[in-house]
Amino acid sequence: MAVKPVPDTRPEEPEPMFGPDVELIRALAAVLDEAGLTEIEIGEGANRIRIARQGAAIAAAPPAAAARPAPVVLEPEQAPPPAPADDDASHPGAVTSPLVGVVYVASEPGSRPFVAVGDEISEGDTLFIVEAMKTMNPVRAPRGGRVSRILAENGARVEYGEALLILE
Numbered sequence: 001m002a003v004k005p006v007p008d009t010r011p012e013e014p015e016p017m018f019g020p021d022v023e024l025i026r027a028l029a030a031v032l033d034e035a036g037l038t039e040i041e042i043g044e045g046a047n048r049i050r051i052a053r054q055g056a057a058i059a060a061a062p063p064a065a066a067a068r069p070a071p072v073v074l075e076p077e078q079a080p081p082p083a084p085a086d087d088d089a090s091h092p093g094a095v096t097s098p099l100v101g102v103v104y105v106a107s108e109p110g111s112r113p114f115v116a117v118g119d120e121i122s123e124g125d126t127l128f129i130v131e132a133m134k135t136m137n138p139v140r141a142p143r144g145g146r147v148s149r150i151l152a153e154n155g156a157r158v159e160y161g162e163a164l165l166i167l168e
Contacts, residue, residue: 025049034133036100036157088151088163095142095165097158101132103139105154113154115165119147128152128164139164 028051032040039052088094097103105113105128114126121127121141128139145167152164 025051036102036132088166089161091163091166093145093148093167094163095127095139095167097130097152097160097162097164098139099130099132099137100160101130101137101158103152103154103156103158103164104129104131104136105150105152115147115150117147117150121145121147121167130158141167143167 028040028042028049031037032051032053039050041048041050043049089096105115107114107129114128115121122144123141125141126138127141130137130139147165148168149166150164151166152158158164
């Protein structure tokens with residue numbers, strides 16, 4: 001008795017048109033937007049995928065193929081004056097962002113801000129909300145005091161450790 005092979009009726013998966021995984025690139029671009037990052041890179045072995053915003057192209061190439069711009073060296077007389085030090089984050093009364101995201105000064109658009117310059121606040125009072133990856137994270141006062149400066153603008157992107165306000 002002869003055994004006859006059964007033909008495979010499963011549809012064949014098409015070969016990708018391009019080397020990189022387009023769905024992976026889309027997912028990484030979504031993470032870039034949600035997290036407020038300017039660039040993200042992942043890799044396995046010699047393969048790398050780097051996504052950057054601000055006119056940079058999406059690239060999928062081995063690390064050796066990535067071109068790096070040459071550093072610009074200025075002569076001492078051409079050097080720009082040193083930028084003033086960012087004293088806000090190192091101020092003893094600075095309240096900094098606990099994560100990267102978008103800062104909001106009120107619980108919803110059009111409502112009264114959590115705090116204003118001159119307000120007396122207590123430890124644990126909500127000062128801001130930082131949205132990161134669709135999650136609203138309250139920024140609470142680490143101690144009581146008077147709000148002397150508000151550095152954050154409503155709807156602005158903030159980085160981890162960036163000063164949001166100064167307590168006196």
